[in-house]
Amino acid sequence: MNLRLLYLARNLTRNRIRTALTCAAVALPIIIYVLSTAVVEGYEEFLEQAARELRLAVTQRTSIINPLPAGHRPKIESLDPTGARLVAVCGMRWIGGRIENDPRPLSTLAVDADTFPTSFPEYLRSPDEREAWVRDKQALIIGRGVAGQFGWKKGDRVTIVPSVPPYTPMEFHVVSTSEEASDPLTNWFRRDYLEEELRKSGAPEGLVSFFFIKCGSKADLDHFRVAIDALFARSPDETKTQDEKTFMNEYVTQQFNLPRNLRILAAVTVFVAVMAAANTMSMNFRDRISEYATLKSMGFSGGIVFTMIQSESLLTCAAGGIAGAAVPYVLFTHTPMKNFTVPLIQHLDIAPAVCGQAVLIALAIGLLAGAWPSWLAVRLHVVTALRSLE
Amino acid sequence: MSAAEIECIDVRKVYRKDRIAIPVLDGLNLRIAAGEFVTLMGPSGSGKSTLLHLIGGLDSPTGGSVRVGDAQLERMSERELTAWRSRHVGFIFQMYHLVPVLTAAQNVELPLLLFKMSAAERRERVATALKIVGLSDRTDHRPNQLSGGQEQRVAIARALVTDPDVILADEPTGDLDARTSEEILTLLNLLNTEFGKTILMVTHDPKAAAHGQRTIHLEKGVLERDEVMPRKTVAAASA
Ligand SMILES: Nc1ncnc2c1ncn2[C@@H]1O[C@H](COP(=O)(O)OP(=O)(O)OP(=O)(O)O)[C@@H](O)[C@H]1O
Numbered sequence: 001m002n003l004r005l006l007y008l009a010r011n012l013t014r015n016r017i018r019t020a021l022t023c024a025a026v027a028l029p030i031i032i033y034v035l036s037t038a039v040v041e042g043y044e045e046f047l048e049q050a051a052r053e054l055r056l057a058v059t060q061r062t063s064i065i066n067p068l069p070a071g072h073r074p075k076i077e078s079l080d081p082t083g084a085r086l087v088a089v090c091g092m093r094w095i096g097g098r099i100e101n102d103p104r105p106l107s108t109l110a111v112d113a114d115t116f117p118t119s120f121p122e123y124l125r126s127p128d129e130r131e132a133w134v135r136d137k138q139a140l141i142i143g144r145g146v147a148g149q150f151g152w153k154k155g156d157r158v159t160i161v162p163s164v165p166p167y168t169p170m171e172f173h174v175v176s177t178s179e180e181a182s183d184p185l186t187n188w189f190r191r192d193y194l195e196e197e198l199r200k201s202g203a204p205e206g207l208v209s210f211f212f213i214k215c216g217s218k219a220d221l222d223h224f225r226v227a228i229d230a231l232f233a234r235s236p237d238e239t240k241t242q243d244e245k246t247f248m249n250e251y252v253t254q255q256f257n258l259p260r261n262l263r264i265l266a267a268v269t270v271f272v273a274v275m276a277a278a279n280t281m282s283m284n285f286r287d288r289i290s291e292y293a294t295l296k297s298m299g300f301s302g303g304i305v306f307t308m309i310q311s312e313s314l315l316t317c318a319a320g321g322i323a324g325a326a327v328p329y330v331l332f333t334h335t336p337m338k339n340f341t342v343p344l345i346q347h348l349d350i351a352p353a354v355c356g357q358a359v360l361i362a363l364a365i366g367l368l369a370g371a372w373p374s375w376l377a378v379r380l381h382v383v384t385a386l387r388s389l390e
Numbered sequence: 391m392s393a394a395e396i397e398c399i400d401v402r403k404v405y406r407k408d409r410i411a412i413p414v415l416d417g418l419n420l421r422i423a424a425g426e427f428v429t430l431m432g433p434s435g436s437g438k439s440t441l442l443h444l445i446g447g448l449d450s451p452t453g454g455s456v457r458v459g460d461a462q463l464e465r466m467s468e469r470e471l472t473a474w475r476s477r478h479v480g481f482i483f484q485m486y487h488l489v490p491v492l493t494a495a496q497n498v499e500l501p502l503l504l505f506k507m508s509a510a511e512r513r514e515r516v517a518t519a520l521k522i523v524g525l526s527d528r529t530d531h532r533p534n535q536l537s538g539g540q541e542q543r544v545a546i547a548r549a550l551v552t553d554p555d556v557i558l559a560d561e562p563t564g565d566l567d568a569r570t571s572e573e574i575l576t577l578l579n580l581l582n583t584e585f586g587k588t589i590l591m592v593t594h595d596p597k598a599a600a601h602g603q604r605t606i607h608l609e610k611g612v613l614e615r616d617e618v619m620p621r622k623t624v625a626a627a628s629a
C-alpha cells in the first residue's frame with residue numbers, strides 16, 4: 001500500500017476506542033437527522049395532500065376547542081344555493097375516545113352523514129361501504145393504522161368510550177378500514193348517532209367542533225375562506241376559516257410541535273458531534289506534536305500536515321456519517337420495520353437523497369472538527385514544538 | 391554522495407521574552423568545510439541547539455548570515471526553507487522522534503514521500519539506508535519493538551535516506567548507554583568517512599566529541615575555543 005494511505009490508516013487505528021467513539025458521536029446525530037427529515041417530509045407530504053382536496057376548515061374564532069352551533073351549516077350553504085362552488089358542508093364533533101381496559105387514545109370524529117362522502121371522497125370508496133354508511137346509524141369508518149393496531153376489520157362490532165359527553169360507551173359497526181385515505185389514525189361515525197346519545201344523557205346537543213367545506217375550485221376556496229368569516233362577523237359565534245393544510249398544521253402542532261422540535265433536536269446533536277469530533281482531533285494533535293514537528297523538520301510543508309489531519313478528521317466523520325445514514329435506511333426499507341407507522345405519516349420513506357445530505361453533514365462536521373488542530377499544525381514552529389517537549 | 395560547506399558570519403540570535411531581549415548568539419563566526427565532522431560543545435543554555443537550528447533552516451537568525459552550500463538561508467522564506475530542508479539536511483534528535491505506528495522501513499521511507507521517484511527506487515534507497523545502519527533484519531519492527539540504540543539507528547537511516555549534504559545531530563547519544571553511544575558515534579563517523587557527509591553534532595560528552603575531526607566550544611554567544619582532534623577513533627573504526 002502507498003505509504004501516505006498507510007500512514008493515514010495507521011493514524012485512524014492508532015487509538016481505536018477514541019476513533020470508534022468519535023464515529024458513534026457523529027453517527028447518532030446523522031441517524032436523528034435522517035429520521036427527522038423523513039418524518040418532516042412525510043408530514044409535509046401529508047399537508048400537501050390535504051391542500052389538494054380543496055377543503056376549508058371552519059372553527060370558532062378564538063379557539064379550536066370552543067364549539068360552534070350546528071345551525072351554522074344552513075347559513076354557510078346559503079352562500080351558494082347552486083351547490084356548484086360550495087359543494088358540501090360537513091359538521092364534525094370530536095369525541096376522542098378509547099376502548100375499555102385499554103389506555104391507547106383514539107381520535108374519533110362524529111360527522112354529518114349526508115355530506116361526509118362528498119366532502120371526503122377519499123373514504124367509502126366502494127358502493128357497498130357507502131350503502132352501509134347510509135343504512136346503519138352505528139356505522140364506523142376506522143383508520144388503516146387503527147385497524148392494524150387493534151386488529152379490527154370490516155364487520156366487527158366495537159365499543160368506544162367517548163372522552164367528552166356523553167361519556168357512556170357507544171357501540172359501532174366497522175364498515176370500512178379506509179385503505180386509500182392519507183390519514184391512517186382517525187375514525188369517523190355519524191353525528192346523528194352522537195346527537196341521539198347526547199339527548200339520552202341530557203348533555204347539550206347541536207354543537208360541532210368544526211365544519212369542513214368542500215369547494216369546487218381553487219378560486220372558490222379563496223373566495224369562501226373570506227366570505228364565511230364575513231357572514232358570521234359580529235355574531236355571537238364568529239368563525240375562523242382556513243384551508244385544510246393550514247388547519248391541519250395548526251391542529252397537529254397544537255398537540256405536539258413535531259417538525260420544529262425534531263429539527264432543533266437534530267441541530268443540537270450535530271453541534272454536540274462537532275464538539276466531540278473536535279475534541280478527538282485536538283487530543284490526537286496534542287499526542288502527536290513531536291511527530292508533526294519532526295515531519296516539518298524533514299521538509300513536510302504545512303499544507304501536507306494540514307491535509308493529513310483534515311483527511312483523518314474527514315474519514316472518521318464520514319465513517320460515522322455513512323453508518324448513521326445506513327442504519328435508518330436499511331431498517332426502514334429492508335426489514336419488517338418498514339411497516340412502522342408514525343401519526344399522520346403512513347410509512348417512513350428514507351430517501352437516498354436525504355442519506356446523501358446526511359453524509360455531507362458528517363463531512364462538514366469533520367471539516368469543522370479538523371479545522372483548529374490542522375491550523376495549529378500549519379502554524380507549528382518546529383523549534384518551539386521540540387523545545388516544549390524537552 | 392554530496393557534501394556542503396557551512397559558513398556563519400556575524401550570526402546573532404536574540405530571543406524576546408516579556409520585552410526583555412535574551413541574546414543567545416552574539417556575532418558568531420564559523421566555517422565548516424565540506425565533508426568535515428565537527429562536534430559542538432558548551433554549557434547548557436549556551437546556544438548549541440539554537441545554532442544547529444539556524445544552520446538547519448528551522449529558525450532564522452536575528453542578524454548575520456548563514457550559508458549552507460549554495461543556500462543563503464537568512465534570505466529564504468519559510469516555504470523555501472522547508473523545501474530546502476527536504477533535500478539538503480538530515481536531522482538526528484536525542485529523542486529519535488520516530489512515528490510509532492510505522493515500521494522501521496516505513497519510518498525511513500517517510501522523507502522520500504517528498505521526492506518523485508519510482509516505488510522500486512524508493513524500496514532500494516530504504517533498504518540501502520537500513521543496511522548502512524545495520525538494521526536490515528529489523529525492517530518490519532515497530533519503534534516499540536526496538537531498543538533505544540536501534541531506534542536511533544532508524545532515525546539516522548531516515549536522516550540519510552534522502553542523501554543530504556549536511557547531517558545535524560543534537561545530542562544523538564544523550565539518551566543511550568556508553569556502549570550503544572559508541573556504536574552510534576562509529577556509525578556517524580562512517581557516514582562522514584565513507585559517504586563524505588558534512589556533520590555537525592552537539593554533545594556534552596568529551597568522549598563523544600573525540601569522534602569528530604574538530605570540536606568547537608560555545609560560550610556566552612560566541613565561539614570560545616576551536617580545537618582539532620586527533621583522528622584516532624577513525625583509525626580505530628576502520629581497523
Ligand atoms: N523561545 C525562546 N524564548 C526565550 N528564550 C529561549 C527560547 N529558546 C531558547 N531560549 C534560550 O536560549 C538559550 C539557548 O538555548 P539552547 O537550547 O540553544 O541551549 P543549548 O546550548 O542547546 O542547551 P542544552 O545543552 O541544555 O541543550 C537558553 O538560555 C534558552 O533559555
Ligand SMILES: [Mg+2]
Nearest residue numbers: 438439440560
Ligand atoms: Mg540543546
